[in-house]
Amino acid sequence: MVSIRITGLATLPEIRSGDILAPLILAAAAREQQRITRSTIVVVAQKIVSKAEGSTIDLAGIEPSSFAATWAAQWGKDARLIELVLRQSRRIVRMDRGVLITETHHGFVAANAGVDRSNTPGDDMATVLPSDPDASAAALMAALDCGAVIISDTFGRPWREGLVNVAIGVSGIGPLEDLRGTQDRGGHALSATILARADELASAAGLVMGKSAGVPVVLIEGYEWEPCEGSARPLIRPPEFDLFR
C-alpha cells in the first residue's frame, strides 16, 4: 500500500527581501510538529523564493517601451507591468485578446512570464520568477537537509481552464519518471509513458497551498524515488519538438 502525506506549513512569517528561507521553514516545521528529513520533499511557492531573493520589482521605476505602451493601451493594462513582462521574456508565444504568453529567459512558457502582482507588499510591486530556480532549490535542499526541493508556481495551460501548480525549480529528484520499457499487467510495454512527476508533486502541494496565501511551503512524505541531482530543465519541451509555439 502506497500512501503519501501532504502537509502545509501555515506559520511562516511574511517573507521580505534578504530573508533566509531555510531557518524560517525549519522553525515553522518545528512549531507545527513536522519533521523534515531526507525522505521529505519540500515544495516551496515561487513567490516567497522571489521575495527572499529580492526579485520584487517596483513598477514605479520602470519606463515602458513604446511597444509595451501600445499593447497596454489597447487592452487596458498597466504599461509598466507589460514592460516588465517583456524584459523577463526571450520570445513571445502568443499576444492576443489581452493575453500575453511568453517564453521566459529560463525557457518556461507562462502567461505574463510569471510576473505576479498578487501577494506583494504594495500596489506598485510585482514579483518575477527567480533567476535560477534550480540553484534556489539546490541551496534550499542543502540548508534544509531534506530529500528534495521543488519550487512551484501556478501556470495556466492551453485547452483546459484553471491554473495548476507546476515545478519551475527542482533539486534532489528527477523531474520525469520514465516508465518506458517497464511492463504493464498485460505484459505489454507501457509505451511512451514518461510521467512529469515533479509537476504532479507540485500539483499535489498546490491542493494545500491553494487554500490560503499563508501556506507557501508544503511537506510531502511517503513518496519514494531514486535520489539524484535534479533540475526542472528536462520539463521544458525543446521548441523544435513543440507543436504549440
Added chain:
Amino acid sequence: MVSIRITGLATLPEIRSGDILAPLILAAAAREQQRITRSTIVVVAQKIVSKAEGSTIDLAGIEPSSFAATWAAQWGKDARLIELVLRQSRRIVRMDRGVLITETHHGFVAANAGVDRSNTPGDDMATVLPSDPDASAAALMAALDCGAVIISDTFGRPWREGLVNVAIGVSGIGPLEDLRGTQDRGGHALSATILARADELASAAGLVMGKSAGVPVVLIEGYEWEPCEGSARPLIRPPEFDLFR
C-alpha cells in the same frame, strides 16, 4: 495545519468488460483496511472504467479509411489505431511529425483522442475514453457513497515534457476553485486565480498510480470542499477562448 493523505488501492483484480467497479473497489478498500466515507475523494483511472464499461475495441474489426491509412503509412503507425482515433474525434488540433492531437467528442484535447493500447488484454485491443465520464463518475459516487469521484487519465501538454494525470470525469466536487475576490495577505485581490483543483487532485493521485499499473484507484482524505454536483466540463476551455487550437 492542512494535511492530505493519498492512498492507492493495490488489490483490485484485473477488470473485464461487464465488471461492476463499486463492489470491487469497496472490497479492495476493506482488504487494505481503508475506509471510504463522504469525506473521501475516490480517483479512478480511466482505463478500468473503460474496461468495465466495455469501451475496449478490437482493432482486428476496424477497417481503416483511406485518410487513416495514408497517415499511418507515412509515419509507421497502425492504420487501424489511427482510424479508431479519428472515430473518437470531432476535430484534429495538430497532425504533424507522427503526432495526432485531437478534440474528442467530449471536447477534451488529447494525443490519440485518449485511445490507449497499454494495459489491454491483447495486442490488438485498445481502450477508448468512457463515452460519458461525468455519468460514470456520478454512478460510481452513488454506489460508493463517497464524497466525490474523479475519473482520471494521463495527458500530455504543450511546452512541457511528460504526462500528468488530469480529470476527465467529475462528480461531487466543483472542478475549479475560484479564488477571485478573496484577498491575499497583502490585502490585494488574488486576481485571475482560478485553480483547476480536480486536475490537481488527479495529479496527486497520479503520484501513486504512476508507481504501478496495479494501482488504478486512489483514495484522498483530508481535502475539504463544498459538495456540489460536479462535472469535468468546466475544465474544458471553450475553443473561442483558446489561443492554441
